[in-house]
Amino acid sequence: MDELARLAGISVRTLRFYRERKLIPPPRREGRIAWYDDHHLARLRTITALLERGHTLSGIAELAEAFDHGRDVGELLGMEPPTDETPVRLTPEELADRFAGQDTPENLAAAMDLGYLGTDGQQIVHISRRLLDVSTALVREGIPLAEVLRAGKEVRTHADTLxxxxxxxxxxxAPEEALHRLRPLARSVVDAELSLALDRRLRKQHEGTDETDGKAAGTEEP
Incomplete structure (x- = not known):
């Protein structure tokens, strides 16, 4: 414990407090000897980084609990056939930076249920760089992460149908082996149809705005 505290740059008293709050997993025990490893050190450094970013110990404890009970990355990346998406490895503090204040256990659990997130040792793995970047951009535009995840769940249902x-x-x-070869064609159709649907939606909204403005600008005849 003394060695771990020294390497983490904290006091033994602080380390004991973190253990009592279950911010770090218990050590491996051999008789009366407790062994800590690099995973414990990485978790302590993560806690320090999150505290420096303004997170509370209660919030960090919830994040740690969700992280410890997350799905193993092997469940996400061991799929056949392999996905075209590029996974992204993140530390907990990098995840917190992307979704500052919204990386709650509820949102993490929802992302894990969707299969967006998995764990690999002390790292978090997001299954798709594109989905991660889009989620980050939407949150930065002011859309709550919980709403983004709910929308993602609905999109998943429609995507499965397509x-x-x-x-x-x-x-x-066509033969079964053609399915993987022709999947880019399916993606192109969906992308084009979604683009056209958004055009129709924006045009409809614009026409509705023009109609409302016209009524507001008109005068009532006597």
Whole structure:
């Protein structure tokens, strides 16, 4: 314990306090000897970094609990066939920086349930750099992370339906091995249709705004 506290740059008293608050996992014991390893040191350095960023110990404790009970990254990355998405490895403090104040256990649990997040030792792994970047951008625009995750869950349902549609279409007319080769075509169709749908939505909103402005500018005849 003395050695761990020295390497982490904290006092033994602080280390004991962190243990009591369950901010770090228990040591491995051999008889009366308690062994700490690099994972404990990494967690202590993470706690220090999060405190410096303004997080409370209560919030860090909740984050640690969610982190410790997260899905192993092997459950996410061991899928066949392999995904086209690029996973991103993050430390807890890097995740906190992206979603400052919103990296709550509830949001982490929701992201883990969706399969967005997994754990690998003391790192968090996001399954898709594109999804991570989009989520970060939406939160920075003022949209709550909880709402982003709820939308992601709805999108997942529609995406599964579209995937089934294209898979059935291809498998009815082509050999099974063509499914992976032709998936970029399916993605292009979905991307184009979504772009057109957004155009229609924006045009409809613009027309509605013009109509409202016109009524506001008009005068009532006597």
């Amino acid at each position: 995937a089934d549609l294209f898979a059935d279409l291809i498998l009815r007319h």
